[in-house]
Amino acid sequence: MQCSNLTRDLHFITRPLSREEEDYPLAFIVTIHKELELFVRLLRAIYMPHNVYCIHVDDKAPLEYQAAVLKVLSCFNNTFLSSRSETVTYAGFSRLRADIHCMKDLAKSEIGWKKVVNLCGQDFPVKSNLELVRYMQSKEWRDRNMTPGVKQPKYMRHRTRLQHKEITGKHVTLKGTGVTKVPPPHNLQVYFGTAYYALTRAFVDFVLENPVAQDLLEWSKDTFSPDEHYWVTLNHIQEAPGSHVDGGWKGDIRAIKWRDQAGRTHNGCKGRYVRDICIYGMEDLPWIVKKNSMFANKFESKRFPEALDCLEQWHRNKVLNQSTVPIEPSWLLATQSN
Template structure:
């Protein structure tokens, strides 16, 4: 009898314990997991050198960043578009009538550094503009999915309909821009000029300053493609045939195999891969037999994006052409290793002879007053991007002619002798 009683008690104990365990599991499954948003206490503080570029230094003001986990926010599968613009501090309305009346188009080619891309997009984003994002076809699928998830939250941002596997200095880099141009040509947004960027750029001019620069007497009806007649030491790029080793590099197609002369007896020019082009010129690129033939001829050249745009822009009949133009146009602030006497040296480090900027490079960058600066890495020198981004956002909001929304602020100001935060745009 006692043995039977003990068995009953053991059975009841096991049933009770099982009920508790199942209840805990049920509640754990049913409880919704909230997206991990921005965690202010984990924000990096601004570098000491940054204080010179932020207003309020004479008032003993400290700046406290509000935006710290951009990448983890985008990677979160539960990202809600309704919260994205607010939580990531995107500007959600035109800041002036002048900007609203002069929409711009942007082509952004990316393959890595998700956080840097999001911060770049945030820096150039305005709701009246349009943005084509070309994601390298060989980028990790998780990266591509994250970009598409972000882009899907904006009506005026889209991923290029055709993706290239981009090879450094190869034709695929030029083709990526052309792909986006085809998409932008069909856009219902009446953009006036298109600017191309890579994922490691960051703006120096505000959108208003870009508009005013494009509308200036010098550039109002012109394309901006800095460059000169192809120098002798650069003729190897178009004299011989090259092939792309996909995802790796560009190599000679065969030893000493020469190319035919350029089509239509065109004079080849050499310049930057970056530009600001009129919409009429883009139509010319897409429809002209001259542009098409030059594009085909360029397929087996070395770094064709550095001769294609500038060559077409020196054709008399091309819309907005600048046949007497040379290196005019403040397209990029870049520190090239070979141009050491033109700058104060790279405070970060060089990659392919281009400086990856550190905080110490910011005075030179800002004083250049270019449209954009290149290059940044969010992992290597994050403080440089933190500082420049805050400096740029301050300027953008200072120039606004509309009320500033608190969500547009990237940082708040606090007087070191007071606990009160300043919630204005702050300049």
């Protein structure tokens, strides 16, 4: 496919839709390893020509998949592959390192992005780009990082108190029969939270350059799921740019239906649970729309295709309705007919 045909036939938006969005460019880190169609649809939904996108493809992904992703990215001057690729292991340090590789690349970007958001291939946006910009510039979040989380609960302490080892590309396991780690560096209080965030550019520089951040990164290498403590712990350091020391679980980044929260925070999964997370079905959409988080997780194109089809169409309609520039026909995902 020629790039001009690809951008037109896949309905990518090719011009900024408002001055407000153009003046507040965003950066995105997307880590993927499968389902090319899901990735293309996610990229199409979040793509704006003034933003910047770093895509990390798992090193163990098939070569034809990697080549197809590269072909799509080559059609845009603001999308690129991460300069380093990890063989990502679930709950491993490699997952955290994948984000940091992209951060290093984005720190060199000539696009003056204001905040960076990280995504995985089974995410899909709920807010439009304009709504994301307004949310991040709201009084509560204008100069702050979003890293929902709390002081590490007792039942989670084994993750950072015992040494773990990563079996590359497979799983993370305990090292020996419970070898304890030294306490965290600089007497840091460890926090526990989501692996997903919205971070200021100054905070990213802090992550990449500050000795405290570097020492915590080194200490985290043999912990379990370090991306669930690393960002939120750093964001509770007073001197970190944009820190939010009393943020708690604030920051509505993800709409996720956890199995153990059914009846409390949501009305149950209408699709199916995988690893205790709901793969959304059609009847989950009203809850997603009403919750109005930044993104929703998770979707599968094979199992419940209608859920993603419907949310995607609803999202694109909203994006185009908010536009301040004339709509080009190719930006429509579907047209009405008899």
